[in-house]
Amino acid sequence: MGETGLDYFYQKKNLKDQIKLFYKHIYLSKKINKPLIIHSRNANKDTIKILQSEKSKGCKGILHSFNYDFKTASKFLDMGFYISISGIFTFKNSIELRSVIKKIPLNRILLETDSPYLTPFPYRGKENQPSYVYYIAKYLSNLLKIDLEELSYITSKNFFKLFNLKKNNSIFEDI
Numbered sequence: 001m002g003e004t005g006l007d008y009f010y011q012k013k014n015l016k017d018q019i020k021l022f023y024k025h026i027y028l029s030k031k032i033n034k035p036l037i038i039h040s041r042n043a044n045k046d047t048i049k050i051l052q053s054e055k056s057k058g059c060k061g062i063l064h065s066f067n068y069d070f071k072t073a074s075k076f077l078d079m080g081f082y083i084s085i086s087g088i089f090t091f092k093n094s095i096e097l098r099s100v101i102k103k104i105p106l107n108r109i110l111l112e113t114d115s116p117y118l119t120p121f122p123y124r125g126k127e128n129q130p131s132y133v134y135y136i137a138k139y140l141s142n143l144l145k146i147d148l149e150e151l152s153y154i155t156s157k158n159f160f161k162l163f164n165l166k167k168n169n170s171i172f173e174d175i
Ligand SMILES: [Zn+2]
Pocket: 003, 039, 064, 065
């Protein structure tokens, strides 16, 4: 269900509409039992407040293109959400974000490109594309000092678990 959420950076003029629709999407997500895909920029307090008030533990979902502190990450993790990592954490200045990501449990991490935006290192400045998820995985495997294949396996497994999907592949049979 999504992408939904709150953007207080780009869209300051329609805050009331954003909040109203966010409530509706949470309600629907719970009703149809599908994960929420949440966009949240400069709006961590309200995003958490609304999710908590709507008892969103049941719906679960993704915090897409995560770029907040660890305190915020913990609150989303407590509600059962997954933290999705885009190319932002590969940017030179994202020192703080990298230290936050190091503390997120591996079984709650997902990878994304947010293509065509947020192109990861080493293609920053060029248009992003879905295949660059490889560079996000590679950067993260270096950061966490974990084998790239193992990391790919774990994040794929997280994806199939969250979306309650079965993969036509024997390596995922234990999900
Ligand atoms: Zn977004």
